Amino acid sequence: MKIAVGSDHGGFELKQQVVEFLSKAGYEVESVGCFDLASVDYPDFAEKVCALVKSGACERGILICGTGIGMSIAANRHRDIRAALCHEAFTARMSREHNNANVLCLGARVIGPELALEIVRTWVVAEFVGGRHQRRLDILS
Numbered sequence: 001m002k003i004a005v006g007s008d009h010g011g012f013e014l015k016q017q018v019v020e021f022l023s024k025a026g027y028e029v030e031s032v033g034c035f036d037l038a039s040v041d042y043p044d045f046a047e048k049v050c051a052l053v054k055s056g057a058c059e060r061g062i063l064i065c066g067t068g069i070g071m072s073i074a075a076n077r078h079r080d081i082r083a084a085l086c087h088e089a090f091t092a093r094m095s096r097e098h099n100n101a102n103v104l105c106l107g108a109r110v111i112g113p114e115l116a117l118e119i120v121r122t123w124v125v126a127e128f129v130g131g132r133h134q135r136r137l138d139i140l141s
């Protein structure tokens with residue numbers, strides 16, 4: 001699975017850890033930036049990750065900012081993007097099983113790196129269960 005990963009400056013350090021974690025776990029990762037701690041605008045990086053997911057170039061995306069809120073607002077403006085802001089593993093798993101979330105948002109100033117990586121680990125392997133949940137997604141589209 002190829003995963004696009006992006007952050008603003010608030011999420012930069014955690015993004016680097018997420019990229020390393022996913023790469024070591026055998027996933028193909030495309031980091032769209034940012035690439036240092038200089039102040040940037042989160043919508044620009046949400047746009048890049050969502051474009052890769054919508055085009056099919058990447059199957060999923062992960063977006064990280066300080067709270068995760070700006071990234072989730074920006075990502076969910078896109079038709080066909082279902083972005084889930086998760087700060088623990090249960091909602092991360094449910095966002096895949098029930099909501100077929102194709103983008104995970106994290107708040108680097110809200111949770112520590114160990115919890116963040118546990119969430120990522122859970123989210124990348126969880127699968128959409130379909131059925132009545134697909135019917136609900138159809139209503140949204």
Ligand code: RB5
Pocket residue numbers: 008009010011042065066067068069070071
């Ligand atoms: C940047 O200071 C901060 O506003 C951003 O990372 C994010 O938390 C926005 O939602």
